[in-house]
Amino acid sequence: MTDSATYPTPDTEEEDLGEDLGGLDDLLASLRSEETPAPKRGRGRAKKEAPAKDFKAVLWASADKLRAQMDAAEYKHLVLGLIYTQENVFWVPADARWESLRARAKQPDIGQLIDQALVAIENENLPLRGKLDKRFGAAQLEPGRLGELVDLISTIGFADEHRSGDVLGEVYEYFLGQFASAEGKKGGQFYMPAHVVKTLVAVLAPHKGRIYDPCCGSGGMFVQSEKFIQAHGGKRDDASIYGQESNPTTWRLAAMNLPTPLPETSSPIRRWVYGRPPVGNANYAWLQHMLWKLRPGGEAGVVLANGSMSSNQSGEGQIREAMVRGDVVEVMVALPGQLFLNTQIPVCLWFLTNDKTQRGRDRRSETLFIDARQMGTMKTQVERVLTDEDIAKIGGTVHAWRGDGEVSDAYEDVAGFCYSANLGEIEKNGFVLTPGRYVGAADLEDDGEVFEDKMKRLTTLLKQQQEQGARLDAAIARNLALLGFGAE
Known part of the structure; x- marks a missing residue:
């Protein structure tokens, strides 16, 4: 059997991408604090650990952290690579696993370490040879920014439905939607929902x-x-x-x-x-x-x-x-x-x-x-x-x-x-x-009311509403006159 999903590529107007979000350092601190369970005190109950953040909200935050340092169309490549390294379903060598990378996120060579991890994943999984995007070591970012991005991606919570679905596609859809004017619309790209x-x-x-x-x-x-x-x-x-x-x-x-x-x-x-x-x-x-x-x-x-x-x-x-x-x-x-x-x-x-x-x-x-x-x-x-x-x-x-x-x-x-x-x-x-x-048109349910009777009822109702509208207009005019804004 043969099936196909193909994609329309219309010309569209560029959209307003919204206001810049600020305070990402505060957000990161907030996310970190939510990952730390509250200490137990006496006989009181331990505070429940906060649930993982919605992954799309975290993605926007991660993109915003890089906004001033690289072209918008480049954001997705770094984030997609990190998402994949955290979420992937292939065999991953110990040094290439997300926990290992996150533990070394503050090292100055974290970009090179991520690239090495992707190479290791490719070496262990032949179908991925040459497929992973290894650009982290060459990313021109302020010191520590990539490590902060790793920490931020770590807060993403993948529910079961995401783990079993097209997570990377959803991520790509998100970036196409938010930064369409930078790349998506120019390239005619439309992620299929x-x-x-x-x-x-x-x-x-x-x-x-x-x-x-x-x-x-x-x-x-x-x-x-x-x-x-x-x-x-x-x-x-x-x-x-x-x-x-x-x-x-x-x-x-x-x-x-x-x-x-x-x-x-x-x-x-x-x-x-x-x-x-x-x-x-x-x-x-x-x-x-x-x-x-x-x-x-x-x-x-x-x-x-x-x-x-x-x-x-x-x-x-x-x-x-x-x-x-x-x-x-x-x-x-x-x-x-x-x-x-x-x-x-x-x-x-x-x-x-x-x-x-x-x-x-x-x-x-x-x-x-x-x-x-x-x-x-x-x-x-x-x-x-x-x-x-x-x-x-x-x-x-x-x-x-x-x-x-x-x-x-x-x-x-x-x-x-x-x-x-x-x-x-x-x-x-x-x-x-x-x-x-x-x-054709959907069938309407017969309410049992004779047409002539319905028209008389609706005509009477219309007249009542028109009279009520006229009274309201007069009341509004009087109130405006009291305020000194009456018609001359």
Whole structure:
């Protein structure tokens, strides 16, 4: 089986990165004090040790400590290396372990010691040869600053869900979000949030076979696929992984995230079966590249900007029509906005296959449309996340429609959410694949009130509210006049 997670690269406006945070020396002292348990006094209870700091908060503090001493785009390299040395899952020689480095953090040659530790880790773990970023000895920092950074990273608390997930990817996402104007947006880099990757995996259901990601980033697709396999009673060795990544930093993250070798794949000349993609827009290049990589009966999941579903510029509409007529578009999912930290562009999921008779019932000449734009929960004022329930609903709907045995429920069209369309219906819509065109509006519950009665009630209510508004306006005007601000 072949799957893919690809990344949109839109042009975006630079964002305000916020005010500089000060008092980091005080913060470090505070963190150190919290690590020291209070002494016992008499018969009183010992004070509980404070919990480890949230790792993202500590990361911001660590970046801020270096703010005046190196370019913002360089922050992440030092922090990622330290995070990996503390958290990694490979065999680590005793002298290279975090406890040993932390004990020597105040030595003037701590940078060289960290580099030597990374070399030792590479020597003991062949898959990591040449992958770790050894730049600590050459870092131009004030004396003692790197040691303070080591102490600060030591306060990071990795919960179980972080240890079993794409921790380095989360760290990278954080730095891309905070320092986008320094590097991320210029490089077109967009870390794929874990909940979006989980949605891809939930639909693809990669129990076994080959998993391919041509834009693998930090390896999040592989991490989530491994978790899916293990959650369904399988073993890690049930699937083999193949990844490509042009960015050397994120390629290192993928190698560090995965405790097995990450084979590289060669990519011969693409074969544009459905039409040559326009220059300057890679949407239909990615889609056709993934189709070309599929084995017979394979499936692919691709994340693209919403424009890919409807654009007719530079021949894209003709390519999309050819793909639909070729019966390779299986499922389209529209996702909500605000899923990415460093871009607000809304995205969609394309699920492709070269054989709709495999993995379920015969689905030829059918395409499933899911409108998930109302899903998700606002984690912050600017970031939305898909919950496990949201992901299960999307994945379960697809599996029920396929009839592949992943779920026991029977599929039904749900107004406002999902609809199974045939080729004729898609043709009537001009081969536009936006789910909203097909799912319609959600059904409203009938409250049993006769329409005429409802209109009389609402009209009366509106008149009452207008009269109340007029009284309030008059009261405000009188109060302003008493204060000497009345209308002349």
